[in-house]
Amino acid sequence: MAGLAKGLAILEGFDKSRPRMTISQAAEFADVSPAAARRCLLTLLDAGYVSHDGKYFQPTPRMVRLGRAYLGTSPLALHAQTYLDQARDVLDEAVSLAVWDEGQCLFVARAGASQIVSTDIAVGVRLPAHASATGRALLSALKEEEEIRSFFQRYPPVQLTPSTITDVDALTHIVQRAGELGYATSAEELELGMHSLAVPVADSRGACVATISVSAFTGRIGIDELVDKALPILRLAAEGLGKTL
Amino acid sequence: MAGLAKGLAILEGFDKSRPRMTISQAAEFADVSPAAARRCLLTLLDAGYVSHDGKYFQPTPRMVRLGRAYLGTSPLALHAQTYLDQARDVLDEAVSLAVWDEGQCLFVARAGASQIVSTDIAVGVRLPAHASATGRALLSALKEEEEIRSFFQRYPPVQLTPSTITDVDALTHIVQRAGELGYATSAEELELGMHSLAVPVADSRGACVATISVSAFTGRIGIDELVDKALPILRLAAEGLGKTL
Structure with missing residues (x-):
């Protein structure tokens, strides 16, 4: 080396x-x-x-300068901020952009919530794919069941909260369903008291390159309500961003 | 090498x-x-x-992981976010934390404004000290006139807008005045149409370790109004943060 x-x-x-x-x-x-x-x-x-x-x-x-090399040069991270800010303004919850980084979700841009108590997802944080809405939305770009299964074999699901689903059959089904619906959720599977919703961002060639997600405390808003309220806004942001890529 | x-x-x-x-x-x-x-x-x-x-x-x-090494470990950057978010919520303008990085101001934390059109100061951005409120506030920790002069000799002031002050005598006076007042401003000296206000953050031993600043477009708020409105809020944030260091 x-x-x-x-x-x-x-x-x-x-x-x-x-x-x-x-x-x-x-x-x-x-x-x-x-x-x-x-x-x-x-x-x-x-x-x-x-x-x-x-x-x-x-x-x-x-x-900090080293981290900026990607954030300052990637069209994705550069264009995303406006769309994240707009979605955050409507939703009043933190909205984030994530990409793949070796089997995990890496958060590369974020619009912070104006709530004093906000979820702790900052730029540079990495989350495991199986338990996060973001990871499931990224995985949902895989069209073949075998590809999804082989991902979970390479990165075995780990129990993070009592709610975390670690069964590969169940997770494969969840990811396939996210592909059909065009969004993914995670309800207290990553952290107790927090749930999240993520939608894929497709570039102009249709390839899924990132996700936009929102997280909220369960005490503030239920998961169904979060989907009802946030899904149209996140889709609008993802579509707007996708067109610039 | x-x-x-x-x-x-x-x-x-x-x-x-x-x-x-x-x-x-x-x-x-x-x-x-x-x-x-x-x-x-x-x-x-x-x-x-x-x-x-x-x-x-x-x-x-x-x-991005490399940049996180500092942001994820520095007590300053970790503690700052809450105080920046609070100040941003009151002011509804972007609030940032900056430290010294080799004669320039490096922005290491930020709470974005909910305004769609926001000033473009992101984490990792570096600004020249002579023309920014942040740089002047950081320099104001220097007690001796000779130290201030010698800084400007090492990092000669560059004209960035028609308003940028580059005369070393004038800048030395401005920095000394900032030390007396406990805050510094920059009115369109860094960028036309933008002005800013910064206050120093002192750690528990009284050493100036950072600044908290707010920037706003001149069309939205005048410089005097910005100082009236934002100074008490920034001071509160700086004091709160300083106590944690």
Whole structure:
């Protein structure tokens, strides 16, 4: 593995559960030698991507620039904001755009709700496909039952709440049904007290490239009511965005 | 320069003006040999950070993960969102958090306005210090006139609009005045038709670590009215956030 690949693996190691790392923690996370981890961290320190307090290394604001490379250049993320903002204004709930990232849903744009208590889906968050409305809407682009099954074999469904469906037959049916309906839901399967609705975004060639979704607390609005209220708005946003792609 | 440093330099090259690059464009941007640029781009391709259409390389969603390393771990960016959202709800204008990044202001968190036409300051955007309210508020933490002058010598002020003040004496006075008042403004000095107001955020040790700012179109609200309306709200947000740091 080249120095560049090792350094990027270490950079990805920093997250909420590992806000800072020692050389040996970085070596363990990225599965490289302590000497290689040390070289990488010192290069990152020198380039200004991490700071060092003598023991721990932690990310600096400069790292934000790297994330912007995609967000600042992808036509999808650039065009989406207007449509997400409009949908959020009507719905008064957070509206997000997600794409595939290695079997998970990666949120790449978001219009925050003006509610003080909002769901915690920020840009850069990744969610498992089987339990999220977004993942099911993305999967519903798969036309063949076998393709859906083989996805769940590659990424086995994990129980996240008491409501999470992990049975592959049941999930395959849910995804196929989402394909027929043109939308997907998840009711407290990702997190207790939260449900969500997602619709696929098709580009001008008809390929599903993303989803637009809305999440709400169950205490604020029921799942059927969420679908009734939000589905036409999300479809309008998805259609508008799709035409720009 | 190690492979890691070269690769990061190339990654930073992707932006709105360079959404995709050939090997030779990447080599030129990062000031490395075409052979080194090729090795870096192929490593990035292999790791899933860029895609390749045979000629051009361009960022993939995976790159967003790197930007999250800071945003997902910095107590500042994590705590700020609630305060920004609250201020945005009251003001109905976009409210942003910025920190220093090598002589420029880097926006690391933002609550978007519910106005359809909003100012274009997204997370990851960098603004020059001399012409932005945010930069002036950050600079106002410098207590000595000499420190302010020496900043402008290191980062010479550039004319961005007909209103941009570039005279170092005048700018030094403006920054000192911002320090006395506890806030800074910029009236169409960054962009015609837009003005902004920023207040410093001090951590629990009293050190200025960030600014909270609001921007608005001149057609919607005058600069004096913006200060009257937004200053108490921004100060409340800055104080609330500061206490968590």
